[in-house]
Amino acid sequence: MNRIIGVVRCAVGAVVLGSIGFAQGNVEPGLDVSLFKAVKLTALGREGVFPNGRNGLAISTTVCNVGSVEVEWKAAMNRHHPFIATLVARDLGGRMEQVSDRSFVKHGFASLNSSMCGTCTPPVGAIGEWLGVGCSDTYDVAENGDRLELGPADEIDPWTGFWAKTCSHFDAGEPPVAAPANCDNKKSLNQQMVRAMGPVLHRVTVDDAELDEPSARFFVQSQYVVAKEAEALRSDNLGSRRIVPNWDGTQWTFAGKGGLVHDSVLLRWQGASVDSSTNGGDDGRVYVGVKVTGPVAGMYHYEYALHNRDNARGVAAVHIPICNGARVSGFGFHDVDDDPTNDWTMQRSETELVAGEPSNPLKWNSIFNVWFDSDAAPARAGLGLDAAAMGPGAASFTVASSAPLEVYNLWLGPGCAGATGTTPLLHTLDASPRATLGNRSFGLAVEGSAPNLPSLLLFGLRPGRRAVDTCTLYIGGTARRLSMVTADASGRAIHNLPIPPQLSLEGLGPNVQAVSFGGSAVRGNFDLSNGLRVRIGNSIPSCP
Secondary structure (H helix, E strand, C coil): CCCCCCCCCCHHHHHHHCCCCCCCCCCCCCCCEEEEEEEEEEEEEEECCCCCCEEEEEEEEEEEECCCCCEECCCCCCCCCCEEEEEEEEEECCEEEECECCCCEEECCCCCCECCCCCCCCCCCCECCEECCCCEEEECHHHHCCHHHEECHHHEECCCCEECCCCCHHHHCCCCCCCCHHHCCCCCCCHHHHHCCCCCCCCEEEEHHHHCCCCCEEEEEEEEECCCCCHHHCCCCEEEEEEEEEECCCCEEEEEEEEEEECCHHHHCCCCEEEEEECCCCCCEEEEEEEEEEEECCEEEEEEEEEECCCCCCEEEEEEECCCCCCEEEEEEECCCCCHHHCCEEEECCCEEEEECCCCCECCCEEEEEEEEECCEEEEEEEEEEECCCCCCCCEEEEEEEEEEECCEEEEECCECCCCCCCCEEEECCCCCCECCCCCCCEEEEECCCCCCEEEEEEECECCCEEECCEEECCECCCEEEEEEECCCCCCEEEECCCCCCHHHCCCCCEEEEEEECCCCCCCCEEEEEEEEECECCCCCCCC
């Protein structure tokens, strides 16, 4: 969903939009454009009082015709022209997210046919209506921020470059003019309407609060959509540049830092792995970035960012494979609107996590984020993306990524609080979580033990569970002493348990549980941790 307001489309326009999802069958050999510059991000207007205001931004862009044929550049209401989309993203706290809205898109017109890219061969066609081979075209900040030439992204099929002009925003105007002029393929949007929009509406919109983060790294991304261009040539149609926002007491300024980097802005995400795929040859590309950190107290943190470059059908849900024995907690989601009622939710089955919301698909020129914690370590896997709208191609397609698939120590169940009122947490040492043969650094940690008092580890080789007072012991048969140490002043106890290099230990899975005593080892005067099955060996399956 986006934060665009005040636009009314007629019913005929909705019908047209529903029919534009056809496959890319109009590739023109030799057609190839490349983003050359994206500079001078500027706040053209703002509403509200700092730090609670909102800003309307625009950027200057230059594109080069690096192909061998001329490119059509005809102004609306002719549909044969390029479209320019822009977003602002932020890398903060390990998360790369879009902080701008899903703004309106620039409709190109009147190519300049300059020579910024090298030798420009003037077009044979009418000057201004074609971009010649080797030629460049620049829109300055004012032109890219002029609402007279900005229209909704939903009117454009980014895969085919088709614009549904009939009953469009340009055709109808804002507010819409009366029929039949609202659907007559003539431009009703005029300067009087634009002046009434105020300083922010439909421009790239970012709140003060999103920019007021000195420790963050910010990026602006611009993208050209050109009909008839082959998918394999589109990675340089978009690019990002780092920006440094500064509030000068009156407005935001944005200093550029470094050069342009082609392809998705997700490639700027520090510490992340980024992969992408298309829905075969029938729809555009979606990027998936993933960053996994940890473990901390036995839990890994998973951050996913999904960027829809030019997939017309959009993404309704993402399927993330998961080991059946893995625990998951702390699900979160971020999109580009301010509506919490359409946020994606997560459902779990034995083999996957599914995050999505049919009413709020990931549309082109947008980034959505999903995150959660799991005790499963990451492994490479394919993530499934469900198409949101009807159209050519498969109902879903796969993007390579990482997922929580390796569970080497199995959670058996929760502990209970007795003596101290705190339930101890038993987990492997974060620096060495696998009990491989010969691992001299392996050990278990207990958080929440009684400070400065004994912490006892019990183990057994038989599975089972039984009640001990009001608690559960996850050890079948005889529970034996494995280790005893004294917890520190914070209640943390470290049990060093080096694994001998003995082949006879391969495949063993002792159940382990910690006991924390509350002053004296009498009945009822103890806490029991969760149960943990430690899976020993070098060749054990990664998912039990």
